[in-house]
Amino acid sequence: MSLQLYNSLTNQMESFDSIEPGKVRLYSCGPTVYDFAHIGNFRSFLFGDLLRRTLELFDYQVHHVMNITDVGHMVEGETDKMSEAANRMKENKKSGRVPEGAIEDPNDPYQIADYYTQAFLEDARKLQYKIAFEYPDNVPKATDYIDGMQKMISRLIDRDHAYVAEDGVVYFSVESFPRYGELSGNTLEKLQSGAGGRVSDENQSRKRHPADFMLWKPDQHHVMKWDSPWGVGYPGWHIECSVMAGQLLGQDGIDIHTGGEDLIFPHHECEIAQSCCANGSDHFARYWIHARFLMVEGEKMSKSKGNFFTARDVFTGVATGSQVHPAVLRYELIKSHYRANMNFTKKGLEDSAGVVQRMLDFESRLERETGGEVAEVDRSHPLLAKFSAALANDLNISEALAEVIPWIRQEHPDPRESLAVWRAVNSVLGITDEENEAADSDPIFEQVQQWGDEMKDARSRKDWDASDAARQKILDAGYEVQLVKDGSVVIKKSLA
């Protein structure tokens, strides 16, 4: 069975073949670390994770790399993102969102970048984003690759694909790369007319073509700056991914490159141009796969609408009013097809919580029945065959889940086989894991347990009023109560 993927480069479905048999080189555009990552970022990242896990299910050995962008790129020529982050950090410290003492000096961009990098990794691990467990090896930081960027820029200049403009800025010459526009469907003429009045005239006049993009900008005053053959300054945004992908995954091209749909142009278009021209190769990535945007309650997520949520806003209950288990957020963010807009809602989260609870219960039941012993299964097992066929169809997760959920409800006469099947399914879904369950401890849990005991005692006396009162206290604390036939009371924390 071959994996079918929708390639943004050709705008059609294609059978996946890797450059090296059995191995996949996968690159995902990662977060900028000027602030906490939001749920839209994680939708895109978790799509990359789902792709990686699916490839692994199909027995590929996947080398996945994702960058961390920690260079403070310029905004509007005035402020840069690191300075903005420093200001925000000072506010966040005041409001308590960032604990006092978390950062010694908010004016040190490296401290800010490091703080948000660690925060990102923490969130990503809770969400079972596999690559976050491979930091730092497969999660490179842009500022560690300045030297490589400079070498690539030099090579582009040597090959006449880049030039130093009269103001000292190094630009990539899009006219030197006829295929520029291949990914986004743009042409240089259209770009020229589309640019309109957005870009200041002074800047444009120094470029050979309006679409030429910056590779290095000399700027003594920039908050993060490095020495270079073109003066002290900082690199352009696009060059870092070309360099890190090349150094970590090899110069002879990568198999799959992923990112959010907004990165198609200009970012990925520019990566292709730089990489192909610097390496003298025809291909950079053979498959480009882009995830669509996330909406919140039917609207675009934006700070001004107040529907802009970070992952930790969701975990802690800031977003919806109740705490959300990371597995529920993960499920919510992966449950719909990556090429469809997804609508993030409180109701959706509650739905997801129900499914996740069912999965957790199912797994613990099988663990109990088998003592953790599993049978041998492979992908020819009926459920796994259907599950993987669905995923092979451009990661059709909805269809895959539509097979799994009814299967869970079925009778499971051979729990050891079912557990093995479940583990294979879960290796892709990433729902249950020991780490999150262990992290579930709650200071009021002992109190809740005590109410549970009260309820059990009251029930044995048939004192229904006392039983109901105890149950209400448990429910109010955000827990759910289940009665078992033998008279015991099982208490579970609500997942969302």
Added chain:
RNA sequence: GGCGCUGUGGCCGAGUGGCUUAGGCACAGGUUUGCAAAACCUGGUACGCGGGUUCGAUUCCCGCCGGCGCCUCCA
């Protein structure tokens, strides 16, 4: 204006030229239960609008309307 994606029942969300027409949540009825919850069983409601092709279209074609992204900050 250009490029690309998209519109399915109360909600989320697959899929298909006709066949038993996903799955989840919610809702209704039932089993169970002190009452709930959970679990299990049963049930109803679809394919943006207008044309065309066809014996037959939600599915193909054309047009229209709506939503989303990009067109040098953006997952």
